[in-house]
Amino acid sequence: MHSFGYRANALLTFSVTALAFICAIASFSDKFSNQNPSAEIQILNINRLKKQSYGNDEVSLTLDISADLQSLFTWNTKQVFAFVAAEYETSKNSLNQVSLWDVIIPDKEHAKFRIQTSNKYRFIDQGHNLRGREFNLTLHWHVMPKTGKMLADKIIMPGYSLPDAYK
Amino acid sequence: MGWMGETIDSIKSIQIRQLLTQAISLGMIVTSALIIWKALMCVTGSESPVVVVLSGSMEPGFKRGDILFLHMSKDPIRAGEIVVFNVDGRDIPIVHRVIKVHERENTGEVDVLTKGDNNYGDDRLLYAEGQQWLHRHHIMGRAVGFLPYVGWVTIIMTEKPIIKYILIGALGLLVITSKD
Numbered sequence: 001m002h003s004f005g006y007r008a009n010a011l012l013t014f015s016v017t018a019l020a021f022i023c024a025i026a027s028f029s030d031k032f033s034n035q036n037p038s039a040e041i042q043i044l045n046i047n048r049l050k051k052q053s054y055g056n057d058e059v060s061l062t063l064d065i066s067a068d069l070q071s072l073f074t075w076n077t078k079q080v081f082a083f084v085a086a087e088y089e090t091s092k093n094s095l096n097q098v099s100l101w102d103v104i105i106p107d108k109e110h111a112k113f114r115i116q117t118s119n120k121y122r123f124i125d126q127g128h129n130l131r132g133r134e135f136n137l138t139l140h141w142h143v144m145p146k147t148g149k150m151l152a153d154k155i156i157m158p159g160y161s162l163p164d165a166y167k
Numbered sequence: 168m169g170w171m172g173e174t175i176d177s178i179k180s181i182q183i184r185q186l187l188t189q190a191i192s193l194g195m196i197v198t199s200a201l202i203i204w205k206a207l208m209c210v211t212g213s214e215s216p217v218v219v220v221l222s223g224s225m226e227p228g229f230k231r232g233d234i235l236f237l238h239m240s241k242d243p244i245r246a247g248e249i250v251v252f253n254v255d256g257r258d259i260p261i262v263h264r265v266i267k268v269h270e271r272e273n274t275g276e277v278d279v280l281t282k283g284d285n286n287y288g289d290d291r292l293l294y295a296e297g298q299q300w301l302h303r304h305h306i307m308g309r310a311v312g313f314l315p316y317v318g319w320v321t322i323i324m325t326e327k328p329i330i331k332y333i334l335i336g337a338l339g340l341l342v343i344t345s346k347d
Binding site for chain 1: 227228229243245246247248249264266267268269270271272278284289310311312313314315341
């Protein structure tokens with residue numbers, strides 16, 4: 001009853017249980033943080049709106065993105081993954097979401113930023129529905145914790161539109 | 168040296184009834200582990216409710232050796248979600264983030280493109296020959312939570328199987344030689 005094997009087993013079981021409990025509490029503490037992120041996106045320029053050689057529309061644009069995501073960081077946050085997606089509807093597809101740009105924010109200092117960039121990923125439609133198309137630009141963020149449950153939310157900014165003709 | 172002598176003595180003095188009792192106890196332990204695993208599969212709605220991260224393509228968020236808890240619901244797949252999917256013809260599941268979604272109006276079917284956060288390009292190179300998009304049936308679950316470092320045990324046992332055999336051999340020896 002008091003051999004090394006029994007003692008080692010009891011110690012291991014207790015420490016794993018205690019560790020699991022601490023991880024659960026750490027994750028639970030994230031519920032109490034007050035979060036009020038803000039963001040603003042402007043389209044500086046529509047560089048090209050063209051029809052690809054094998055059919056689909058593609059647009060290239062330059063964005064000015066400014067955001068303050070500092071309030072999302074708690075002591076249990078490992079990183080925040082933020083991305084900007086263009087969301088629109090066409091006659092064939094009830095929803096299209098195309099990610100244009102993303103960033104990994106490793107800590108609170110980097111969470112307040114302003115950047116001017118062209119789209120990192122190609123904005124390609126399934127079809128030729130982009131002329132004159134109205135779309136929303138949504139800033140999504142995913143909070144990845146050091147341990148526990150992941151959390152995601154977004155800010156939707158409606159009212160952007162593409163030119164009526166190819167250019 | 169006295170421990171070795173004791174072990175040899177106890178192997179010599181094994182009785183059939185005791186051996187059978189121990190075999191049944193071992194069987195009970197294995198089957199209850201299996202019951203817990205199957206129950207987890209039911210609760211999360213996913214074929215593999217827990218996966219181990221095997222590559223560095225989602226760093227710094229998920230490192231090699233972390234484990235992810237998955238959940239699959241009928242909710243539509245949206246951009247930004249971290250999904251686990253199987254490509255036809257490969258049996259290792261991949262954990263990446265959805266970057267593009269095109270959902271059909273009438274049928275609700277969806278075309279999905281994924282990319283690892285730490286990769287330069289999207290996953291089209293990983294998909295099957297000629298495949299441009301993932302569909303709902305490729306996706307096994309969404310990552311909803313994670314624990315760091317715990318998956319290293321599985322990685323070590325898969326990559327150096329000798330350690331697996333040593334562990335199982337030692338466990339078997341312990342079971343046989345213990346008095347209860």
